[in-house]
Amino acid sequence: MASSDIELMAHLMRRAGFGATYEELEQYAANGYEATVDELLSPMEQPDLEMDLLERYFIDWKEMNALEVNQAYLTYRMINTKRPLQEKMTLFWHGIFCVGNSKCEHGGQIQHQLDMFRELGMGNFPKLLLALSVDPAMVFYLDNCMSHKDAINENFGRELLELFAMGVGMDGHANYTEEDVKECARAFTGWTIANAIPRYPYGRHPSQFAFNAADHDYGEKTFQGETGNFNGEDIIDIIVKQPSAARFIARHLYNFFVADEPQIPAWQETPPRDMAAIKEMEDAYFESDYNLTAMLRVLFKSEWFKNARFEKVKSPAETVAGTMRLVKDFTSPKPGLHPIAMEIRYMGQDLMNPPTVEGWHTGQEWIDSGTLVERINFTADQIGNVNLPGVKAIIERFSSEGINQAGALVDRCLDMLGAYSLPDETRNYLVEHLGKTGELKPGSESYGGQIAQTLQLIVATQEYQFA
Amino acid sequence: MTTQALSVSLQYSHSIGRGEFSGPGFRNPVAMARGADDTMYVVNRSYEYRPDGKRVTICTIDEEYIGEFARGVSTAGVTDIVSEDGSLIWPTCVALDQDGNAYIADEWLNRISIFTKDGEWIGKWGTEGSGDGEISRPSGMVFDADNNLLMVDSQNNRIQKFTKDGKFISAFGSQGSGDGEFNLPWGIDTDIDGNIYVADWRNDRIQKFSKDGKFLMKFGTSGSAPSELNRPTDVAVDRSGMIYVADWGNERMQMFDPTGGFVTLTTGDGTISKWGKDKLDANDAMWKEREIAQGLERERDFWGPVAVTVDDEDRVFVVESCRNRIQVYRRQEPIFVGGGRL
Numbered sequence: 087m088a089s090s091d092i093e094l095m096a097h098l099m100r101r102a103g104f105g106a107t108y109e110e111l112e113q114y115a116a117n118g119y120e121a122t123v124d125e126l127l128s129p130m131e132q133p134d135l136e137m138d139l140l141e142r143y144f145i146d147w148k149e150m151n152a153l154e155v156n157q158a159y160l161t162y163r164m165i166n167t168k169r170p171l172q173e174k175m176t177l178f179w180h181g182i183f184c185v186g187n188s189k190c191e192h193g194g195q196i197q198h199q200l201d202m203f204r205e206l207g208m209g210n211f212p213k214l215l216l217a218l219s220v221d222p223a224m225v226f227y228l229d230n231c232m233s234h235k236d237a238i239n240e241n242f243g244r245e246l247l248e249l250f251a252m253g254v255g256m257d258g259h260a261n262y263t264e265e266d267v268k269e270c271a272r273a274f275t276g277w278t279i280a281n282a283i284p285r286y287p288y289g290r291h292p293s294q295f296a297f298n299a300a301d302h303d304y305g306e307k308t309f310q311g312e313t314g315n316f317n318g319e320d321i322i323d324i325i326v327k328q329p330s331a332a333r334f335i336a337r338h339l340y341n342f343f344v345a346d347e348p349q350i351p352a353w354q355e356t357p358p359r360d361m362a363a364i365k366e367m368e369d370a371y372f373e374s375d376y377n378l379t380a381m382l383r384v385l386f387k388s389e390w391f392k393n394a395r396f397e398k399v400k401s402p403a404e405t406v407a408g409t410m411r412l413v414k415d416f417t418s419p420k421p422g423l424h425p426i427a428m429e430i431r432y433m434g435q436d437l438m439n440p441p442t443v444e445g446w447h448t449g450q451e452w453i454d455s456g457t458l459v460e461r462i463n464f465t466a467d468q469i470g471n472v473n474l475p476g477v478k479a480i481i482e483r484f485s486s487e488g489i490n491q492a493g494a495l496v497d498r499c500l501d502m503l504g505a506y507s508l509p510d511e512t513r514n515y516l517v518e519h520l521g522k523t524g525e526l527k528p529g530s531e532s533y534g535g536q537i538a539q540t541l542q543l544i545v546a547t548q549e550y551q552f553a
Numbered sequence: 554m555t556t557q558a559l560s561v562s563l564q565y566s567h568s569i570g571r572g573e574f575s576g577p578g579f580r581n582p583v584a585m586a587r588g589a590d591d592t593m594y595v596v597n598r599s600y601e602y603r604p605d606g607k608r609v610t611i612c613t614i615d616e617e618y619i620g621e622f623a624r625g626v627s628t629a630g631v632t633d634i635v636s637e638d639g640s641l642i643w644p645t646c647v648a649l650d651q652d653g654n655a656y657i658a659d660e661w662l663n664r665i666s667i668f669t670k671d672g673e674w675i676g677k678w679g680t681e682g683s684g685d686g687e688i689s690r691p692s693g694m695v696f697d698a699d700n701n702l703l704m705v706d707s708q709n710n711r712i713q714k715f716t717k718d719g720k721f722i723s724a725f726g727s728q729g730s731g732d733g734e735f736n737l738p739w740g741i742d743t744d745i746d747g748n749i750y751v752a753d754w755r756n757d758r759i760q761k762f763s764k765d766g767k768f769l770m771k772f773g774t775s776g777s778a779p780s781e782l783n784r785p786t787d788v789a790v791d792r793s794g795m796i797y798v799a800d801w802g803n804e805r806m807q808m809f810d811p812t813g814g815f816v817t818l819t820t821g822d823g824t825i826s827k828w829g830k831d832k833l834d835a836n837d838a839m840w841k842e843r844e845i846a847q848g849l850e851r852e853r854d855f856w857g858p859v860a861v862t863v864d865d866e867d868r869v870f871v872v873e874s875c876r877n878r879i880q881v882y883r884r885q886e887p888i889f890v891g892g893g894r895l
Contacts, residue, residue: 138755138784138802142739143643143660145581146600148857149875154602280847284839287571287578287829288876291851421642421661424602 088505091115095122096505097395100553101343102126102386103170105408107476108483108502123386127379129169129208135162143419151290153193154424157437160200161427164407165416171382175207176200177403178342180437181446183218183250185227187439192282194290195223196438211335211376212326215251219318222279222293228443231278233271235303243271245443246321252330253337255354261330262310269307274318276302326376329368336367336381343385345397346449363390396552399452402433404553405461409545412503413468414476429464433457453551461551466542469503472534481537485528492520499540508549516543561795563808563869563882565822569616571829572877573606574599577618578828579877580606584646584693584787586655587864588670592619594647594655598874599625607641609657611672614868614881616827622672623657636662639674646740646860648694648702650717656702658691665691665702665719678719683709686721693741693752693787697764703741703749710735712751712766725766730756733768740787740799740860750788750796757782759798759813772813777803780815789863791884797869799861806858806871806882821855821871823880855880 088096088111095114099106103126106114114122125131140162141148146155167173180203185196199221206214218224224242225231233239244267248254252261276298283291307316310324325331337358341347344363348356358364366388367381374380385391400408406429410416416423430437434457440446471477480502489495496516500506508516520526523536544550571578580603584596591614599606604625611619626640636642643661650656653670663681668674680687689708696702701722702715711726726735736755743749747764758773759782773782783802790796794811800818807818825833833839843849857875864870869882 139737142737142754144601145583145598145857145859145874149581151875152600152602155600158601281842281845283846283849283852284842286836286839287825287832288823288852288878289572289856291848294848296847421601 088501089115091119092501093395093505094119094392097392098122098126098386099170100400100404100408100504101174101391101398103174104164104404105411105504107412107414107479109479111505120387123383126171126386127208127383129172132168134169135166140419144423149194149289150197151192151194153187153196153438154427156193156197157430158423158427159197160437161403161407161410161430162416162423164403165410172204172208175378175382176203177401178338179203179207179214181342181440181448182338183224184440184443184445185223185438186441186443189227190223192223192290192293193438195226195293198292199223200438208379208382209377211331211371211378212322214378215246215322215326216319218250219246219274219277219322220295222295225277225279225295226293230274233275234301235272235275238268238271238275238303240267240271243267243274246270246274247325249350249443249445251322251325251334252328253334253350253353256330256333257357258355260354261328266309269309269316270321272303272305272307273309273316273321276300277318332368332371333364335371335378336364339367339381339385340364341448343382344391344394346399349447349449349451350444360390363388396549398553399449399551400461400553401446401448401452402430402435402457402461403437405433405465406430408504408553409465409468412476413471413474414479415468415474417475429460432460433464458551462546465545465550469545470538470542472538477538477541480541481534484537485533488528490526490528492517492526495526495537496520496540496544499537499544503541503544503550506544506549508544508547512547512549516540519543560816561793561808561887562817562885563819564885565819565824566868566881566883568823568826568829568878568880569593569612569614570595570826570876570878571832574603575605575608575621577612577616577831579610579879581874582610582860582872582877582879583644583874584860585862585870585872585879586647586649587862587870588649589653591615592670593870593879594649595872595879596644596647596657598644604642607644609644609647609655609668609672618828620672622668623666623674636664638677639666639668641666645690645692646694648696650696650702651700654717656694656696656717658694658704660690660692660707663688663691665694667717676718685724686713686715686719688713692739695741695743697743698747703743705738705741705751707737707739707754710738712738712741712749712762723766725762726751732771733760733762735760739785742787742789742863744790744794745792748790750790752785752788752798754784754786757784759785759788759796759809761813770813772809773798779818780807780809782807786858787860787862789861789869791863791867791869792865793867793884795884797861797863799858799871801857801859804855804858806855806861806869819855819882821853821858821873821880823853823855823873823876823878826878 095111228242230242280294370380370384580599583598595610607625608621648656655668657666664679667676692707693705710728713724714722739754740752749762757775760771761769786801787799796809805820808816859874860872862870867884871880
């Protein structure tokens with residue numbers, strides 16, 4: 087069985103990244119937990135992907151103007167990034183600050199937004215909110231370009247409060263009023279975009295944010311009990327100092343990294359699973375002047391995080407990227423990436439195209455009879471392919487370790503997949519089944535197939551669907 | 554009396570193309586070659602997920618659509634990729650032999666596919682590897698005066714010369730950054746004396762060799778100032794020895810004199826092509842959208858200038874992978890060449 091250090095490291099890398107191979111876990115464990123967390127929290131100290139090489143072979147990545155092209159790129163990043171927490175936080179914000187290609191029809195513009203999350207998503211929260219408010223994809227998606235000083239459109243103003251920064255309510259009370267929504271929308275009037283160059287005949291160009299002073303409501307507004315001639319920036323400054331903002335971000339981080347929470351609409355009436363944990367992150371938020379890395383540091387170094395093993399259902403993105411990292415495929419450009427990226431869609435997470443502004447419902451809602459079959463089939467296909475480098479490495483490792491007992495082989499397979507454990511009944515079944523496949527002879531022709539089949543059976547278990 | 558050397562310059566002529574997965578237009582074009590009678594062969598790499606857009610388009614410089622040949626094959630699923638004769642996965646370049654046959658390189662299949670000038674498949678060759686005559690990611694090709702094929706064997710960091718049937722003749726170059734060494738080279742061309750020019754892509758420079766592979770000169774350093782290069786993808790040389798470089802990372806095309814001295818550069822002057830106008834005319838709403846669009850001037854600029862070709866009339870063609878367009882320039886002489894008036 088894996089050591090407790092490896093088990094903890096496997097937990098950390100599943101949550102703060104997209105999983106890791108056993109060899110990588112051994113290296114991380116040798117470095118130590120604290121040092122590994124510090125490394126994850128400093129992504130810019132790690133090299134980025136070599137975009138010149140990628141754009142040479144994936145020639146469409148220089149343009150990145152179709153949804154599917156961008157989805158392939160995002161998938162490749164998740165598989166190969168040396169900055170896993172940065173990529174995870176990009177996914178985190180993408181699930182909260184939703185824009186969808188179904189309305190924007192401009193994959194490249196959404197890609198620019200994700201680049202912004204990559205740059206700012208672990209920094210200062212008001213700076214991130216401000217960048218979001220001038221992001222052309224968001225301005226268009228939530229109709230702020232249709233909000234005028236004489237006829238406000240509340241869409242962005244409302245979602246900024248409800249879904250992006252405060253939440254409807256907490257501890258049984260509302261966080262804002264309908265009047266706050268209107269005043270917020272007024273403050274953002276004139277924050278618009280320029281008319282875009284049409285797609286035909288030479289393709290899309292990046293859209294441009296524009297402030298239209300003539301369409302901005304410069305009048306006095308009262309928002310969250312404060313009165314002044316507020317503009318959007320002022321509103322953000324007021325939002326971020328509210329206890330509700332701290333609660334909102336803390337609870338989202340907990341839901342994303344620690345353990346599945348109820349869906350967001352229930353947050354007003356349903357208290358957090360672990361109020362003490364939330365409070366620690368809220369304190370870090372205020373003490374650091376709204377710094378997101380400070381909150382993440384508290385989270386990943388806490389005992390409540392370390393103890394929250396297998397408390398989350400893997401998202402489709404985590405499932406696919408994690409599987410590909412294990413089997414070590416697509417570590418360099420080659421044809422056939424698109425179908426891998428599409429698996430994320432088929433499992434219910436059409437990246438860059440969430441179902442609504444509320445994003446994807448997570449946790450157990452990732453699983454239904456269709457998506458479960460999809461994820462098990464995909465994972466089993468990959469992990470059962472003895473020609474893939476990561477699977478080959480597992481087989482070679484077991485051969486050199488001379489594993490020839492069914493029980494030991496099942497346990498070692500569980501280690502390789504990320505230090506999983508199974509209920510006795512399930513484990514015994516796997517051991518029994520493996521015993522029926524014949525003698526285990528390390529290095530023999532049949533040995534690899536026996537290992538691959540065991541790996542496939544494990545990834546089909548209920549336990550493996552959890553992170 | 555003082556003398557002043559006047560420099561040649563570039564004059565924009567027109568644009569060719571529009572974005573299409575089939576028919577008149579291109580999709581992520583990566584290379585072109587000039588054929589007889591104003592024809593041109595354009596290699597379309599297309600989106601990874603749209604193999605139907607991978608093809609070679611035959612058209613004229615005046616945008617008369619002639620046809621297309623070769624198709625991409627699906628790379629879906631985890632099964633091994635099977636590619637039929639004449640199909641494409643990662644096409645990189647096209648070279649025309651003295652009979653006008655088109656040789657298309659595929660850097661995934663490590664295969665050269667041969668088609669007649671009308672697009673009929675007539676053969677293939679290519680074996681993956683690093684030994685003499687074996688290839689790894691062919692990325693640029695040109696026929697020399699002897700009708701032999703010079704190929705940038707990019708991942709082997711060398712230039713190989715083959716007969717048109719694929720028989721190995723010679724090779725030069727190795728991995729590195731010294732004279733005569735390469736770091737993932739991409740495009741290639743020859744001048745009228747048979748000298749060889751290579752876009753030494755990851756070394757951000759152009760190297761010149763004699764026809765037998767002897768290093769002659771280099772120019773270019775990493776950067777974005779005029780004369781500096783950022784991942785140059787292709788090089789072309791006109792009859793007077795002027796050198797044109799697709800400065801891909803800097804989104805521009807630069808012109809150098811025969812000694813490698815900087816002459817001028819352009820970041821693009823694109824205008825609506827005939828095919829582009831046809832597209833817009835087919836839907837009047839698109840014209841109206843353009844009328845209200847902000848920053849339409851951005852459309853003039855190169856985006857992904859991946860290849861450059863010069864023909865016997867000194868017309869310079871810049872292929873833009875992201876704009877699905879080719880911008881055509883003419884070299885302008887600073888001295889009286891006849892045909893004009895005082």
